[in-house]
Amino acid sequence: MTKPDLSHAYALQTPEDCLKLYADWADSYDADFARNRGYVLPAQVAAAFMAAGGGAPVLDVGAGTGLLGVALAGLGLSGAIDGIDLSPAMLDRAREKGCYRTLIAADVTRPLDLPAVYRGIVSSGTFTHGHVGPEGVPPLLDIALPGARFALSVNAGVWAARGFPAALDALADRIAGLTLSEVPIYDAAPDPADPHATDHALILQFTRR
Ligand SMILES: C[S@@+](CC[C@H](N)C(=O)[O-])C[C@H]1O[C@@H](n2cnc3c(N)ncnc32)[C@H](O)[C@@H]1O
Structure with missing residues (x-):
């Protein structure tokens, strides 16, 4: 198949396509996507x-491949x-990063069969074109403790x-x-041929009542 890239990811329509x-993409994501583009969104969300x-558990x-977990651990969570x-x-790639306690394969737009134990819920790059919309938030509220802090990036192009x-x-x-708060998603020098090089995200923060 054609090498996966952001345009394929943004055009996803079904969980099967995803x-x-x-x-x-998993094996080349960190090098071909994150490093080449200067993908700073996980670091922005962690900060x-x-x-x-x-705080944890978060x-x-x-x-994905665990870039946000690495960023949180690097900031001393x-x-x-x-x-x-x-x-x-x-x-599987996230597991290799060595910073996650548990990794769960599930669709976050559906009710989650998990205990409500989390003091923090974070996300980078998942609430975006072709991925998860606002329907992903209620299942996460259900597994968060009262007072839990959320920090979720939402691609500015899907916000409205x-x-x-x-x-x-x-x-x-x-x-x-x-x-x-609005932040850039990438910090590499913009490629004029890349329509997404200067994309921004909103970091949405709130607490669960
Ligand atoms: C662009 S990647 C971002 C990965 C990582 N957070 C990062 O910042 O590098 C988007 C991730 O969202 C996941 N994803 C898409 N739809 C999902 C859903 N409904 N439930 C859970 N994960 C989903 C994809 O499998 C993919 O790993």
């Missing part, structure tokens, strides 16, 4: 979560980091288009202290 794409006093949503992702192939503002308004009785 599993296939990431099975093909926001830690600056806000986020769940990394759409953990003390306690367990778990990861959840639809793609077992990506989780996927209906995040209205979905968050509808969750007003379950979340508190909502803030948004």
Whole structure:
């Protein structure tokens, strides 16, 4: 098949497409995607979560190859980091990073068969084109402790288009202290041929009531 890239990822339509794409991409994701593009979003989410006093146990949503877990560990997060992702192939790469306690293969848009034990819920690059929309938030609230801190990146291009503002308004009785900060997703010198080189994300932070 053609080498997987961001344009394929953004065009995903079904969980089956997603599993296939990431099975093909898992081995080269860190080098071909993250390193070449200067993918700084996991570091941005980790920094926001830690600056806000986020603590463990923390769940990394759409953990992929584990770049956000590595960033949290690098900032000195003390306690367990778990990861959840639809793609077992990506989780195999995350396991090699050595910073996750447990890695769970599951679809976060569906009710999760997990205990409500998390003091932190983080995510980078998963709430984006072709991936997870605001329907992914309620199942995560169900497994978070009261007072748990959320730091989730949402690609700026899907924020309004996927209906995040209205979905968050509808969750007003379950979340508190909502803030948004806009950050660049990549820091490599922009390639004029790459339509996504200067894309931004919103880091959405709130606590579970
Ligand atoms: C662009 S990658 C981001 C991975 C990692 N967080 C990072 O920043 O490098 C998006 C990840 O979301 C996962 N994903 C997509 N849809 C999902 C769903 N419904 N439930 C769980 N994970 C999902 C994919 O398998 C993929 O690993």
